[in-house]
Amino acid sequence: DTGVSQDPRHKITKRGQNVTFRCDPISEHNRLYWYRQTLGQGPEFLTYFQNEAQLEKSRLLSDRFSAERPKGSFSTLEIQRTEQGDSAMYLCASSFGEKLFFGSGTQLSVL
Amino acid sequence: AQTVTQSQPEMSVQEAETVTLSCTYDTSESDYYLFWYKQPPSRQMILVIRQEAYKQQNATENRFSVNFQKAAKSFSLKISDSQLGDAAMYFCAPTGGTSYGKLTFGQGTILTVHP
Numbered sequence: 001d002t003g004v005s006q007d008p009r010h011k012i013t014k015r016g017q018n019v020t021f022r023c024d025p026i027s028e029h030n031r032l033y034w035y036r037q038t039l040g041q042g043p044e045f046l047t048y049f050q051n052e053a054q055l056e057k058s059r060l061l062s063d064r065f066s067a068e069r070p071k072g073s074f075s076t077l078e079i080q081r082t083e084q085g086d087s088a089m090y091l092c093a094s095s096f097g098e099k100l101f102f103g104s105g106t107q108l109s110v111l
Numbered sequence: 112a113q114t115v116t117q118s119q120p121e122m123s124v125q126e127a128e129t130v131t132l133s134c135t136y137d138t139s140e141s142d143y144y145l146f147w148y149k150q151p152p153s154r155q156m157i158l159v160i161r162q163e164a165y166k167q168q169n170a171t172e173n174r175f176s177v178n179f180q181k182a183a184k185s186f187s188l189k190i191s192d193s194q195l196g197d198a199a200m201y202f203c204a205p206t207g208g209t210s211y212g213k214l215t216f217g218q219g220t221i222l223t224v225h226p
Contacts, residue, residue, distance in 0.1 A: 033212050042115075042202050042216030043156070056213065089154060098144045098211045102156035 002026070004103035006092050012109045013082055020078045021106045025094030032075050033100065034067055035091040036060065043091055049075060082110045113138040113205045115217035123223040124193045131178075132188045132220045134203030144206050145179065146214065147188045149199040159201070162186065190222075198224045 005024040013019050025032050031050050035043035046065070047057045051072035061067075064082075069075040079086055087110045093100040114137045124130035136145070147159040162170045162179050170177050174194075178187045186205075190197055200221050204214040 031212055035214075037154075040219075042204075042219050043214070044216070045213050048212055091156065093156070093212070095212050098206065099146075099158060099161060100156075100212055100214065101158070102148075104153065104155045107154075 004092055004094050004101055006090075006103035006106050008106055009104065010107045010109075012111065014111050015084060016081055018078065018080045019082060019108065020076055021090055021092075021108075023075045023077070023092030023094075023103060025074070025092070026096075026101055029094035029096045029101070030072070031095045032069055033093040033095070034075070034077050035093065037089045037091055037105070038087075046077075079108075082108075084110050086110050113140070113143075113215040115203055115205065115215050117201075117203055117217035117220050119220045120218070121221045121223070123225060124190070125225050126193055126195060128193055129189060129191045130193055130222065132190075132201050132203075132222070134186045134188070134217060136184050136186060136203070136205050136215075136217075138184070138205050140205075144211070145177075145186045146204045146206070147175070147177070147186075148202045148204060148216075149197075150202065150219070151199040156202075160188065193224050195224050195226060198222055 007022045033048040034046040037043040049069040064080045067077045089105045091105045093102045116135045143164045145162045160172045174191045200219045203217045
């Protein structure tokens with residue numbers, strides 16, 4: 001069990017640029033989740049996958065956000081035309097049941 | 112939908128003492144789980160303890176235990192024999208039904224442990 005891995009750990013980008021984050025879940029976990037956390041707040045649910053199917057998306061996930069999980073393995077979260085309000089920690093988690101295991105997150109700063 | 116209230120933005124405790132963090136929630140689910148997660152300065156979310164709502168017995172995990180009052184929708188966390196490594200932000204989060212894993216986190220409680 002190598003844990004949930006996220007890459008990169010930090011990303012600094014200019015407003016209007018596109019960014020992509022990657023998450024590698026624990027290998028036997030069939031569910032994968034994305035959360036967003038701003039400073040001083042609890043994480044907020046964005047979306048989740050069961051295997052390769054994206055089963056639910058939050059209203060927080062605007063049209064500029066897209067997530068994929070090809071072949072039910074790793075997942076990517078892309079943000080197009082970034083805005084300063086997108087600055088946050090993006091957390092990935094995986095599970096096989098009700099316990100979620102989180103990665104260390106990707107901290108996004110939009111200048 | 113779930114809502115979560117953690118009414119203590121900050122708490123402090125002396126090393127080796129006991130502290131209790133409070134949490135109240137509301138949910139429309141009939142079957143659900145409740146979790147406490149800790150987030151140290153590294154910002155990695157770490158599962159502390161889990162409670163199944165259908166179980167009356169309170170969950171215990173080493174120095175961590177909960178007081179689960181289902182009717183009152185209260186789910187407090189007790190940390191005994193506090194250690195410096197317990198210092199972190201603590202989040203209460205319910206989940207349930209077909210939305211296992213779709214956690215609703217509270218605002219968090221910052222716990223400081225004094226040596």
